[in-house]
Amino acid sequence: MRAGYPRTQPYLEPESTVPKIEWRSILALLSAGLIVSNGSVKSLIATPSISEAVSTASANIAENLSSGPHLGFDTFSYPGAAAMHAWLTADKPYKWVGYYLTAPCHTDSSWEGKRDTLSNMGWGMAVIYVGQQTWGKTPGAKMAVTRLVTKRVRQVRTRNGKRVVSYINKRTAVRVMVSPRASRNTSCSTQFVSAARGTADANDAIAKTAAEGFARGTVIFLDIERMDAVPQAMRDYYRAWTKRVIEDGRFRPAYYAHIFNANLVYNDVKQVLASAGISTDPPFWISGGGGFTEDKYPSEVGHAFAQVWQGLLDVVETHNGVRLPIDVNVAQLPSPSESYPAGE
Numbered sequence: 001m002r003a004g005y006p007r008t009q010p011y012l013e014p015e016s017t018v019p020k021i022e023w024r025s026i027l028a029l030l031s032a033g034l035i036v037s038n039g040s041v042k043s044l045i046a047t048p049s050i051s052e053a054v055s056t057a058s059a060n061i062a063e064n065l066s067s068g069p070h071l072g073f074d075t076f077s078y079p080g081a082a083a084m085h086a087w088l089t090a091d092k093p094y095k096w097v098g099y100y101l102t103a104p105c106h107t108d109s110s111w112e113g114k115r116d117t118l119s120n121m122g123w124g125m126a127v128i129y130v131g132q133q134t135w136g137k138t139p140g141a142k143m144a145v146t147r148l149v150t151k152r153v154r155q156v157r158t159r160n161g162k163r164v165v166s167y168i169n170k171r172t173a174v175r176v177m178v179s180p181r182a183s184r185n186t187s188c189s190t191q192f193v194s195a196a197r198g199t200a201d202a203n204d205a206i207a208k209t210a211a212e213g214f215a216r217g218t219v220i221f222l223d224i225e226r227m228d229a230v231p232q233a234m235r236d237y238y239r240a241w242t243k244r245v246i247e248d249g250r251f252r253p254a255y256y257a258h259i260f261n262a263n264l265v266y267n268d269v270k271q272v273l274a275s276a277g278i279s280t281d282p283p284f285w286i287s288g289g290g291g292f293t294e295d296k297y298p299s300e301v302g303h304a305f306a307q308v309w310q311g312l313l314d315v316v317e318t319h320n321g322v323r324l325p326i327d328v329n330v331a332q333l334p335s336p337s338e339s340y341p342a343g344e
Contacts, residue, residue, distance in 0.1 A: 001074060001098070001128065001223055001256055001287065001310065001327060069297050069330035072126065072308075074098025076325075078110035081117055083322045088121055090319035095334050096124030098327075101208040104201060105188035105223075106130035115212045124335025126285065126308065127214060128256065129205040130223040132193045132237060139193040139233040146173055193233045198240030205241075206248050219254040219337040220245065221285050224265060226258035235268055242272045242282075252340065254283035254307075262286055262303055283307040283340060285329070298332050307332045307340075 071094050079087075087094055097118065102109045106128075118125060153170045156163055183189065205220050222241055227234065238255070245253040253273075257265045262284060269282055285308035289301040292311025301309040312328035333339045 001130075001225070068332040068334075069295065070095045070124070070332070070334045071294055072096035072098070072124070072329045072331055072336070073324075073326040074100075074126070074128070074310075074329065075327070076100075077108055078114055079322070079324055081121075083324065084118060084123065085121055086320035086322040087324070088123060092317075092319055094319075096126060096331060096336060098329075099125040099127050099212075099337070101127060101129050101205060101212070101220075103128075103130045103205070103208070103223075104192070105133055107187065112212070115214060124333075125338060126329075126331070126336040127209060127212075127218060127220050128223055129201075129208070129220055131201045131205075131241065132188065132190075132197055133225050134190050134193060134227055134231055134234055135225075136228065137190040138231045139190050146175055148173055193231070193237050195233075195236040195240040198237040199244045201237075202241040202244035202248075206245065206251060209251055214251070215338070216250050217252060217340070219252045219283050219340050221254045221256045221283070221337070223256045224258075224261065226287070227261055230261060230264055235264075238265065239268055239272050242269050243276075246273070246276045246278070252282070254285070254337075256285040256287065256310075259286050259288040259301060259303070262306075266303070266305055281305045283336065285310065285336070287313075294328065294330060296330060298330055308336050 071092070073094055074097065084097070099115065099118070100106050100108065100111045102112060115125070148171050150169050151172050152167050155166050155168060157166070158164070205222070209218060209220055222238060224234075224238060242253045245251060253269065255265055255269065266281075266284060273279075273282060282305075284303065284305050286298065286301045286303055286306045287310040289309065289311065291300075292309065294311075296309070296311075298306040298309040301311075308329055308331045310327055310329045314325060315328060316323060316325050318324075
């Protein structure tokens with residue numbers, strides 16, 4: 001997930017008029033059929049044929065929901081309703097999309113207020129919160145910088161056979177060690193990575209998810225970009241973020257992490273969950289890894305705990321005349337943030 005990579009708006013051509021029936025609608029119709037068959041009008045329905053049809057269709061849907069893989073994409077800015085409809089009705093079966101909350105390191109707000117639109121179309125969603133990042137630096141680490149300082153310099157000259165001493169101010173370059181600070185008016189900085197900021201950003205993620213209308217139990221993926229080394233401050237940050245989301249109780253913590261860092265992040269957050277009495281694995285969205293194809297399961301990235309695998313970055317595809325720059329993903333579930341099993 002290239003959080004800082006600017007995406008452009010799509011070029012739109014006429015939309016396809018091919019209808020699309022999605023799994024939520026089918027499930028709702030089946031549920032209605034079950035209610036009718038068990039209600040007061042039961043005698044008016046040919047019970048054997050209805051029950052057999054419902055049983056067969058329910059089994060097929062249950063298998064589809066659990067088995068995967070389900071193809072999805074994410075892109076920096078909201079492409080627009082016309083583009084999303086065009087892609088949903090295209091031949092390529094994209095079923096879900098990354099839904100970016102406005103966050104410290106993703107200040108684009110174009111996805112705000114689009115949940116109902118996407119849900120009504122039939123899109124599944126993966127809620128993303130791009131929190132603080134290290135960007136290859138160590139939070140709080142002092143660094144050497146060159147500064148110009150004014151020094152009082154003693155000068156000795158000979159005048160008429162006598163030594164004359166004088167003093168002048170001279171600008172001189174010196175190397176000094178300083179504690180770096182975040183740039184003024186920024187919300188995203190290596191220097192913000194800390195446990196305290198993890199708690200604050202968790203509160204922000206919770207508030208934003210609730211404001212978008214997502215239901216209780218929705219999974220929020222904390223975006224943790226790739227790091228060659230994971231500073232202690234970052235570990236403190238995502239642990240504190242996890243702890244606060246659990247304490248609040250409305251939503252569930254989940255993680256977007258590169259394959260290079262995934263085991264460390266997984267082990268750290270598992271400890272936080274265990275201390276809260278949660279024994280199940282948190283959902284992980286793994287980026288990277290080799291051998292990706294769109295028919296593979298997320299766990300084939302090499303981590304059994306992977307619920308989503310992002311295997312292609314920064315590709316451009318065109319469907320129904322709409323061209324978009326995207327990252328390509330496969331998920332275990334058709335809506336990675338919304339259809340995670342209850343009680344897990």
